[in-house]
Amino acid sequence: MLNEERVVLMTKMASYEANEGRKNLDIGSYFRNDYIGWQVLKSIISATIAFVVVFAMYIFYDFEIFMTDIYKMDLMEFAKNVLFWYLATVGIYAVIAYAVYTVRYSRAKKSLRTYYMNLHRLSAMYRDKNN
Amino acid sequence: MTTLLVIKQTLLSIYSRYEVYITPLLKFLLALFTLLLINSRLGYMGSLNKMTLVLIVALMCSFMPMNFIVLVGAVFSILHLYAFSMECAAVIGAGFLLLFLLYLRFSPKDTLVVVLMPICFLMRIPYVIPISMGLVGGPASAVSVACGVIVYYMLRYVTQNETAIASMADEETAAKFKSIIDGLLKNKEMVVIIAAFATTVIVVYLLRRLSLDYAWTIAMIAGAVVNIMVLLVGDLIFDTKQSLLSMLLGTVISFLIVLVLQFFVFYVDYSRTENVQFEDDEYYYYVKAVPKVTVARTDKKVKQINSKRR
Numbered sequence: 001m002l003n004e005e006r007v008v009l010m011t012k013m014a015s016y017e018a019n020e021g022r023k024n025l026d027i028g029s030y031f032r033n034d035y036i037g038w039q040v041l042k043s044i045i046s047a048t049i050a051f052v053v054v055f056a057m058y059i060f061y062d063f064e065i066f067m068t069d070i071y072k073m074d075l076m077e078f079a080k081n082v083l084f085w086y087l088a089t090v091g092i093y094a095v096i097a098y099a100v101y102t103v104r105y106s107r108a109k110k111s112l113r114t115y116y117m118n119l120h121r122l123s124a125m126y127r128d129k130n131n
Numbered sequence: 132m133t134t135l136l137v138i139k140q141t142l143l144s145i146y147s148r149y150e151v152y153i154t155p156l157l158k159f160l161l162a163l164f165t166l167l168l169i170n171s172r173l174g175y176m177g178s179l180n181k182m183t184l185v186l187i188v189a190l191m192c193s194f195m196p197m198n199f200i201v202l203v204g205a206v207f208s209i210l211h212l213y214a215f216s217m218e219c220a221a222v223i224g225a226g227f228l229l230l231f232l233l234y235l236r237f238s239p240k241d242t243l244v245v246v247l248m249p250i251c252f253l254m255r256i257p258y259v260i261p262i263s264m265g266l267v268g269g270p271a272s273a274v275s276v277a278c279g280v281i282v283y284y285m286l287r288y289v290t291q292n293e294t295a296i297a298s299m300a301d302e303e304t305a306a307k308f309k310s311i312i313d314g315l316l317k318n319k320e321m322v323v324i325i326a327a328f329a330t331t332v333i334v335v336y337l338l339r340r341l342s343l344d345y346a347w348t349i350a351m352i353a354g355a356v357v358n359i360m361v362l363l364v365g366d367l368i369f370d371t372k373q374s375l376l377s378m379l380l381g382t383v384i385s386f387l388i389v390l391v392l393q394f395f396v397f398y399v400d401y402s403r404t405e406n407v408q409f410e411d412d413e414y415y416y417y418v419k420a421v422p423k424v425t426v427a428r429t430d431k432k433v434k435q436i437n438s439k440r441r
């Protein structure tokens with residue numbers, strides 16, 4: 001016999017798994033710190049690439065002046081400046097990434113909790129049927 | 132109105148029944164339209180302009196995720212620009228790279244805006260996007276809209292200054308580079324439009340979430356007005372020379388398009404609003420329930436009244 005309630009529940013869960021649930025299940029397979037740490041690391045790498053791109057553009061923008069100035073300028077000071085801007089960019093970006101992914105993780109966990117609750121309900125329904 | 136509602140219901144049911152076919156078809160059409168537009172505007176690389184190639188790539192896009200269209204559009208633009216001038220391709224490629232690295236990895240849902248924004252700009256109704264993103268998106272959509280505006284202005288800069296860039300000799304790489312970056316960064320019109328659109332998204336978002344009757348309509352009107360105001364103030368300060376007539380006309384047309392969107396996404400009957408109160412162990416609830424307007428589709432039933440002949 002078809003159990004209507006069970007079919008409705010299974011359909012809902014299957015649709016969840018196929019859509020937003022897929023991502024949430026993926027997130028849920030990590031421990032909180034692992035997930036956030038991994039995402040922040042990826043963000044730091046992206047920010048580093050982005051910084052390199054912007055820095056290259058900056059150098060190329062006034063390439064001739066830069067090449068003539070390079071002998072006159074204090075290279076240590078220049079390197080310190082670049083390092084400061086690099087750390088500032090990556091730092092701010094990492095903080096934003098940390099905030100975004102913390103919220104995402106807790107949202108995913110919350111929605112997965114409902115999903116697991118439904119799973120329990122489903123298995124309870126099967127148990128009831130068998131008994 | 133009832134006819135419209137019936138049409139809406141029919142459309143929705145057709146979509147839900149044939150979703151498997153309609154979604155790829157829409158993606159295909161969007162990809163095709165985007166690529167043809169890029170080819171017609173930038174078309175510097177002959178081999179990319181071939182219709183067969185465009186069709187194959189558009190077909191590929193139809194079964195890939197939506198973000199793939201953005202990627203393909205970016206690759207096509209960069210290749211065209213590479214054929215035109217290496218420096219242009221480098222600068223705009225760097226721009227795209229920064230967008231992908233810094234923003235689009237956060238909000239993959241909004242990526243579509245980056246494609247739709249330039250298309251709407253070319254159709255002269257860019258105001259559709261900020262208002263509708265305020266209605267269906269969140270405040271973070273303001274950044275996506277800004278990214279779309281940046282992409283449009285980057286590509287427009289190249290098409291507008293085609294002759295100037297082409298006339299620079301090949302040896303002047305550094306000078307070319309500098310002039311392109313200057314042209315992109317010192318574009319005041321772009322800054323004004325970004326400010327206007329970002330404000331619009333946020334205003335529309337804040338207003339449509341209010342627990343007011345007709346909140347969506349109020350949000351749309353306020354968004355359109357705020358948009359025009361900011362554009363006019365920007366015009367006064369930076370002298371961006373935007374035509375007031377096209378701005379007003381574009382806003383009115385955009386408003387009508389967003390009305391259609393509202394009809395599909397959020398069509399409720401405020402005259403039947405119910406305010407209810409109840410409590411449980413932990414909370415008091417003050418609930419305002421606004422019913423959606425729906426009509427029951429007339430299902431045609433064929434009833435056989437004559438008995439079958441033997």
